[in-house]
Amino acid sequence: MKRDLIKDVLAATGRDIPVTVAGWVRTRRDSKGGFSFIELNDGSSFGNIQVIADEKLPNYESEIARLFPGGSVVVKGTLVASQGSGQRVEVVADEVRVLGFCEPNDYPLQKQRVSFERLREIAHLRPRTNTFGAVLRVRNALAWATHRFFQERQFYYVHTPIITASDCEGAGEMFQVTTLDLDQLPMRDGAVDFAEDFFGKPAGLTVSGQLEGETYACALGNIYTFGPTFRAENSNTRRHLAEFWMIEPEMAFADLQDDADLAEDYLRYLFTYVLENCVEDLAFFNQRIEKTLLETLTRLATSTFKRITYTEAVDLLKKAPVTFEFPVGWGTDLQSEHERYLTEEVFKCPVTVINYPREIKAFYMRLNDDEKTVAAMDVLLPQVGEIIGGSQREDRHDLLMQRIVDNGLNPEDYWWYLDLRRFGGVPHAGFGLGFERIVQFCTGMHNIRDVIPFPRTPKNASF
């Protein structure tokens, strides 16, 4: 069907021109002047087009008067300057063809406030609301901006595997993937015989593409992944999903400072991009969801993020004139309340914390010269918390081997990962960014379940 996007119609400068728009009715108001106002939305923009449907239209009584929120129509008409005050233009209909009626008694989205909790139960209809339409458009813009950012900098997009049978990812609980009959498991010596399974050994859904990403960075220079990630943690918070999307760049010939620079450049790029390309949607979020959103994004788009070492962070927290629920001490991980204090109270901006104690970080992070800390970094955002976790990777074969052993891991499981250090190893670094968390931050949406179309969380995989 040839149609005009409502976004383009609303922005059109011409008048008295023929247009065809198609979409879903948001609301209908009747005038006793002998016509109805129909507000139509097709998802192309936040705003609706107002359609004037005269009672002289042949299907006015039989169909147009029966249009309620949710009904779908195609309207052929003329774009004119609006006589009313709420909108610049409107469409005077020559024809309103109803594609699908929508019974108001059954349709859950009426002209009323519906809670986000309720909308999660009707996730197939919630994209028709103002909020979720805006979320999707911002999410789309952030995805597009991500590819643009890395492509402009000559990073290659690498597709790392979703299913992985390597036992060595180590980040969080894995979902198991199997074709075995769970009611009749093949047993051998008292244990499940995975030789019978599809891959001949236990397999799971990826919890990170990093290790595979490193192999491509150590051949092609700079790469990034952008794909689904799965964590079978029983996490019930507003910042966790069991299935989420993660962006993981990896740079060869790079150290931790390069890594932190990239992370900050990337975040600023995203903020700038949505500010320039999602004006209407962000204005809505700023008005209805988070009053400081535009001010915050605008400030951060050009700001330098605070960068401090873990040791400095601990000193700051020890001197803090507030009492924390959890004690602060060098050698323990920073608690949420500590991170929030740093970003929201001390610096009031994103904070990159670097050089954590080796004991609390992953085995693959590069040991610093002090031999007490590793070249790790976390980027913390106000409200959202940890959005990026990254590091310079341990590129010295013997030290990596030692770290693997010290962590109680089996070096044989990491033979190919160790090979990268045997054959022309180079310093390299990268990070992982939780895509939904950046969507949360850029929309001000409070719950991560409302920034992904169909959230998967413990006890919930509907739709």
Add this chain to the structure above:
RNA sequence: UCCGGCGUAGCUCAAUGGUAGAGCGGGUGGCUGUUAACCACUAGGUCGUAGGUUCGAGCCCUACCGCCGGAGCCA
């Protein structure tokens, strides 16, 4: 998984242990270039589930289910 809160009309929420209510949405009528429209009338309920206490439970107790917030784990 732990701590706290919540579950009542299609939706958002009220209701000292004593006859279940309002607003929005729907229907009918009125009014209007309207725009969260407005005014009047009207229909609409197994109070999350299962037990228990009580003369009597939406309200008190127990268990379970689900949702929300915080924590942990992390992105």
